[in-house]
Each structure stands twice: as structure tokens, then as C-alpha cells.
Amino acid sequence: MLKLQPIIFIFTLLCFQINFSQSVNIKGKVDSAVDVENIHVINKTAQVFTITNSKGEFEISASLNDVIVFSSIQQISKSIVVDKNMILFKAIRVVLEEQITELDEVIVGKVLTGNLLSDIKNVEGDAPINFFDVGIPGYTGKPATQSERRLSEASSFNPKSGGSLGGFGGSVSATALINAITGRTKMLRNRVDLESREELMLSIKGRLAKDFFISNPLAEDLKMDFWFFCSDDENFIKYCKGQTDFNILIFLRKKYREYIENRNLSTD
Template identity: 50%
Template structure:
């Protein structure tokens, strides 16, 4: 009878420990950047990211499986043991993801002998506009669509100003024709579409793998899901310049809507 009672008490204690959930504090150590690493509780379907110090907090239970992933590190899984659970802290060492390329020799090989290498070297040094005292543009390079829009819109001049300049014979009539024909509007829409497509590409690269670890969706539906997200009027506001965690929250909201649409 005593043995049965002890067994029941032990079983009850083990069940309580297993069922109990705590906030586990963790820290990532690595030679690479430790910020914004994805931390996933695959058992409870929870997600978070690390801060600039590689620290994170996530709800766990005993025997939950945590997965750590980022572009710069090899994926790593860790089971929450009773020891980790009891101490409420974990330190994880991640291995850097090194993509080695095959060695490629381009041009002539250098021997190490200065005079010999000079004779075997060909080519001209490109001219830098700073070297000749000419001011140059160092900002973002415009895409072809952005350049076309800039030219069609009269170098960005307002329509009313263009009309006044045409009347005084100070500008070409092409921007006026483009505005009336609808070409300027078309180019603006094309630039907007390119910008959203580039943002979508970055979102997929950053969180796609982690998101579908937690949210089941067939392979042939995943691109369709992301296009569904892109069509949202708040897509750019929700994803441009945001953290992975904030993007994840937006995608989760869209995922619920997308699954409801599939069921209906």
C-alpha cells in the first residue's frame, strides 16, 4: 500500500512538472551576429527572436523542443530537460554557417616576384570621380522603372508647373502628353509593384522557413499565401523596416484569414 502511495505521489509530481509552463530565459553565444535569431518552441508552437545581446525569453515545458535558426548559423535543436526547466535558464552555442566556394583562378597567376608580376599584369585602373575633382552621386541607384517614371514626369516637376512651362515655351510637351495619356500613372503603378515585390522577396527570405515550421501549409499553397499577404493594403507598413517578430505577427493574422478563405 505504501509503495502504491509513493508511486502515485511520484507520478502526480512528474505530471505537474511536465504540465507546468515557465518563461525560459536564454542566451545565444556565437562568433557571428547574435541578434534576430529565430527561437521556436516546436512543441507549443511559440516563436520569438533574440535581442542585440543574443538574449530571449520563451514559454516552455519539460520535454519541449526548441529550434534555433538564422541565415548566419546552422540550425540547432534543444530539448528542454528537467535540469534546464528547474534552473529556468539556457545557454546555446550556435555554429556559424560558412558557405565555401570552389577556388577559381581568374586571369594570370602571380608568382610573388614583383618585376615578373608587373610584366604579367594587364588592365587599366578605373577612374574615380573623386580623383578628378568631379562631384558624384553616391545614393541608391534608381531602377529602370524609376528612371522611366522620372523622365515621363518631367524630372519630377508638378503637372501645374509643367503646364506653365509649356505655355512659356520653356519645356518639352512630352510630360504633359504622358500625364494625359495615362503613361505616367502606369509607370507609377509599375514602380509601386516592383517595390512591393522586392519587399515580399526579403520577407520570404527572412521568415519563410521559420513560419512554416509553426504553420502547416502545402508547398503548392505557400507562394499563393505570400501573394495574398502582399495584396493587403497594410503590407508595406507592416513589413517595411520591421523586426522579424513584428513581420511574424502580421503573417499570423493573414494566415488565419487565408485558411478561412480556403475552407470557404
């Protein structure tokens, strides 16, 4: 009977070892002095990722000794190694420090003393006047790009110089018809679409590239080619414009697999 004790001990030890080596879903919470939503949680070892909800909560698959990276614009990045307690209790609690960017003190314009009569004499120039001050309606949205302005002019269906053609319940400028026939309107529309894709691609690259390539490694000289590969996808605008970082990362992950497959095929 006594001889069985070492065997039972070894068996129990092996059971614990097997349990710890298996992947489990760990629930966690991020605490910080600033916003805790949309923090990137990346299992660098298993190459899986997720983001936190509005309460800083998340759930991610992990095994013993996996490295999990927490990253966001507002907080300092932090890496933790999954230990036995995290696997046993299937829980993680992480505190992130706020990312503070210190700027040198800059004094612009006149230095005010707090004495109203004195400060009025030191102020130069008149206050700027905008279209609201004079009662004129104005546009306050995003300024159109040069290509967007050219497309608007080329496809305008208002009467222009050079004559107009009646029909279809209104008048159509001859210039717009000529542009449509010659293909200039289509060319400008394609240019606007290309610029829109490139602007969105650069925005995503600047915001997510660092975290994405942590779990999806790629040679430095291939990274820009990958971003253009993503932006060329016909569904790029649909899946990335106005979407959450989580949805964008899912799209990027799918394109990453396609990109790697294409690279492997081209080298065979």
C-alpha cells in the same frame, strides 16, 4: 500512519507531473563564435517564436517535451527537446556552430610572385577611372529600375521638348500634363509600387520562409500564393520595409491566420 506514505508519495508525484505538463516561460542564452543577435527561436510544438537580442538572450513559452528550433543564416540550425531540468530551472543555454561555406580555390588573372619588377611586367591593362578621379559629381545609390525611370520621365515638371506651360511658380512640361490627364503617370506609379512590393516580398521570402513555415505549416503549392497574399496587404510596406525580423514575423503570423480563414471559407 504507514499506509499514508504511499498516498503522499503518489500525491507528490502527481503534483510534479502537473507542474511539468504546464507551459512556463523559459529564459535562455545562445552562445556562438559569430553574431548572436536576431537568431530565430521557434517552439515548433506550441507554434510560438521569438528572436535573440544583442547578447543572445531570449524568452519563450514551452512545456515538457516541446521541440525548440534555433536557426539563422550564420549558424547551423539546431533542435532541442525541452526536458524536466529546463522546466524546473526555467532556463536554457544553447551553443550554435558557425555555418561555414567552403568554396573551391579559384585563381583569377595573373599569378603574382612577390617580385615587384617581375609582377609589374605581368600586369595588363590600366586601372579603371571613375567620376571621382576627374572631379565629376556622380550618383552612387541604387540604380533606378526601368519603371522608375519611366515614371520620373512621365511626371517630370522640367521643361521638355514639345513645349512647356507656365504657372504655379515654374514651368511644367506639356508631356507631364498629358501623361497625368491620360492616366499614364498613375499607371507607371502603380507599376513601380507593384515592383517594390514584389522585391520586398522576395527578399523576406528568401530570408524567413524556412523558419516561418516550421511553426506555420502550409502545403507546398500554397506557399507562393501566401506570399502574394501578404504583399497585397495595404500595410505590407509599412510593417515590413526596414523592420526587424521579429516585427516582420508578427505581421506574417497575422496574415497566415487570415489566409487560413479565407481558405476555410472558400472550401465550405
